[in-house]
Amino acid sequence: MNLGKYCLIGKTLKHSLSPEIYKGFGLDGYSLVELEDEKALEKFITDNSYHGFNVTIPYKQEIMKYLKGISEEASSIGAVNTVVKKEDGLYGYNTDILGIERAIKSAGIKLEGQVVAILGTGGTSKTAKYLAEKHNAKEIIVVSRKGPINYKNIYDYKDINVIINTTPVGMYPNGDGVPIDITKFKKLTGVYDAIYNPLTTNLVREAKKRNIPSDNGLSMLVEQGREAMVIYGIAPKNDAQSVINSIKKEMYNIVLIGMPGCGKSTIGKALADLMKRPFYDTDDEIIKIEDTSIPVIFKEKGEKYFRDLESKVISSVGNLKGSIISLGGGAVLKEENRNILARNGIIVYIKRDIEKLEIDGRPLSQSNNLSDMLKQREPIYKTFSTYTVENNGELEKAIKNTYDKFMEIFK
Numbered sequence: 001m002n003l004g005k006y007c008l009i010g011k012t013l014k015h016s017l018s019p020e021i022y023k024g025f026g027l028d029g030y031s032l033v034e035l036e037d038e039k040a041l042e043k044f045i046t047d048n049s050y051h052g053f054n055v056t057i058p059y060k061q062e063i064m065k066y067l068k069g070i071s072e073e074a075s076s077i078g079a080v081n082t083v084v085k086k087e088d089g090l091y092g093y094n095t096d097i098l099g100i101e102r103a104i105k106s107a108g109i110k111l112e113g114q115v116v117a118i119l120g121t122g123g124t125s126k127t128a129k130y131l132a133e134k135h136n137a138k139e140i141i142v143v144s145r146k147g148p149i150n151y152k153n154i155y156d157y158k159d160i161n162v163i164i165n166t167t168p169v170g171m172y173p174n175g176d177g178v179p180i181d182i183t184k185f186k187k188l189t190g191v192y193d194a195i196y197n198p199l200t201t202n203l204v205r206e207a208k209k210r211n212i213p214s215d216n217g218l219s220m221l222v223e224q225g226r227e228a229m230v231i232y233g234i235a236p237k238n239d240a241q242s243v244i245n246s247i248k249k250e251m252y253n254i255v256l257i258g259m260p261g262c263g264k265s266t267i268g269k270a271l272a273d274l275m276k277r278p279f280y281d282t283d284d285e286i287i288k289i290e291d292t293s294i295p296v297i298f299k300e301k302g303e304k305y306f307r308d309l310e311s312k313v314i315s316s317v318g319n320l321k322g323s324i325i326s327l328g329g330g331a332v333l334k335e336e337n338r339n340i341l342a343r344n345g346i347i348v349y350i351k352r353d354i355e356k357l358e359i360d361g362r363p364l365s366q367s368n369n370l371s372d373m374l375k376q377r378e379p380i381y382k383t384f385s386t387y388t389v390e391n392n393g394e395l396e397k398a399i400k401n402t403y404d405k406f407m408e409i410f411k
Contacts, residue, residue, distance in 0.1 A: 003234055004051030007031040009044060011058055015197065017218075017247065018054065021225040024246055026237030038062055045090070052084040052232045054225075060123055067092040077130050079123045082228045093231050096127045099224025100194070102240070104131070104164075107215035109190030111135035115159050119143045119179050120166035124194050128164045137162075143180075155184045162190040163203075170201040172319060175343050178202045188212050196221055198319070198343035199251060205342055219244055249410040251321040254402070255341050257381055258350035259374060260329035261358030263391045263398065267350060268326040270399045281326045285313045307334070314340055333377065338384055346409065348402055349385035353392050 006027060008018045013032040022030040033053075035041050041059055045066045055063050060079035064070060067080065068089030074080045080092035104111070116137045118128045121144045132140045143154050154160075169179035175198050182188060182203065191207035196217035200208075207214035222244050229236045254271060256264040265281050272279035283294055286309055290297055297306050310331055317325050318340035325345070332338050341347065354370050382388070387405050391398040 003027055004232070005029070005031075005049060006052050006054075006232065007033045007050055008054045008056060009033045009035055009041070009059060010056035011035060013056070016056075017196070017221060018225065020247055020250075021222055021243060022229070024222075024238055024243035025226060025229050025234075027229065027234060035059065042066075050085065052082070052228075054228055055081050055083060057123075064092060066090060073097050073130070077123075077126050079126065081224065082231055084231055084233075093228075094127070095224040095227035095231065096124070096220070097130060098227045099220040099222075100124075100127055100192075101131050101134075102223040103215060103217075103219035104190070104192050106219060106241075107190065107192060108213035109162060109192060109215075111137050111162060113138050114161035114189065115139045115141065115157070115187075116162045116164065117141045117143055117154065117157065117160045117180075118164045118166060119169075121147070122166060124166035128166055128194075132164075151180065154180065158185070159187055160185045161187055163188065163192070165191075165193045165195065165201075165203055168195070170198075170203055171195045172197045175201070175319070175340070178206070182206050182210075182212075190214065193217060194220060199248065199321075200343050202339065202343075205339075218247065222247070245410040249407070251344070253318075253320060253323045253325055253341075253345040254406055255345040255347045256324070256326045256350055256402075257332050257347060257385060258329065259352065259354075259357055259370075259377065262329075262350045262352035263395065264326040264350050266395065267389075267391065267399050267402055268324045270395075271403060272324045274399070274403060275324070277322055277324050278320075279324045279326070280317045280320075282310060282313045282317065282331060283326075283328050285317070286310060289313075311337055318343065318345065320344070329373075329377065332380055332384055338380075342384075346387075346406055347385045348406075349381045349388040350391050350398070350402075351381075351388050352390075356392060 008016060013034050016032055019030045035044055041062060060081055063080050069091045071093045074092050074094035077094050079094055082093040082095045083090050111132050112135050114137055116132045118125050129140055141149055141157060143149050165179050167179050169177045182191060191212055191214040193201050193203045194217040195201050201216060204214045204216050223240050226236050226240045256268050258264055268279055310328060311334060314331060314337045321344050354374055389398055389401045
């Protein structure tokens, strides 16, 4: 059945997830159309043969002057992100409002009667403000860099319950940042970050560590796409959560941690073959860079040199998606390494009895007491990992358990 032609227009779209999202809802052939400037936008409006299209930065406002009609929500927010072609012209809608509304509700975050702080003043900020007003928030605080409420005096507002981040702080490739220190707010009941790359921002991770209901922007992106399908007159084949889980399953890395010699690399290679994913061993990457073995690096340049190089490798592979990554035994001792790996990774602790650990070619395992090493590292392995897999018996069983537990997360 021909469902028509649909696309996303915007200036820079190479990282867009829209084709995957709409495919998940049953719409194949969804395309990306990059428009360099408003002149290109005007030409697209005149010449395009699409039945409908979505709109992203920087054309959500500019598109409005070309439309025959605009929905009440889009008019109130001042932005259109979904356009459908009718017999008498183009009509614009804003599905971001329903997208963020459903995403926040699904995360267990309530706005009614709450003090809501919205970080940023762009288009998504206006959408969040519209939603907070719709749900009768007790107070809405818009935070900007130079406004009356900014990132210095925001900490004077002790009663903030919900934080919604609409700024790019914490977005790839600058994932280290956080727009605000949520530990300063003792009455928080929810944190929502509109960023979806990386999959887990530092802001969301901090919230989850404190058991505060939270989520990232992927849920909003998928939910608004589902609503756009309805506007196009196409019944979505799947619910939003199924599509979210499917995308996460494809995008999350599987990161294997544990003591040296526990079988991380062997399990990782087998998983990569099974799941048709690229495999990275951080020790192997270091060997490629130095063109020599790990024992030689330790002997000639020392452990600090090795650890610094290891962090550089982790900074690179940790930003990948859909990969299998095996780490050296001491890689997760550095908090900065853990933060990078957690952004796009499901962390798996491969646990093996100490007497079964392989020590050949592992300088620290040979020169240290393994029991002392395990005593230092295991608490970090346990608290950092998403789940644990025992590797004391059949290797095939450990591989299967690693795979099965990963798939279970995204059911």
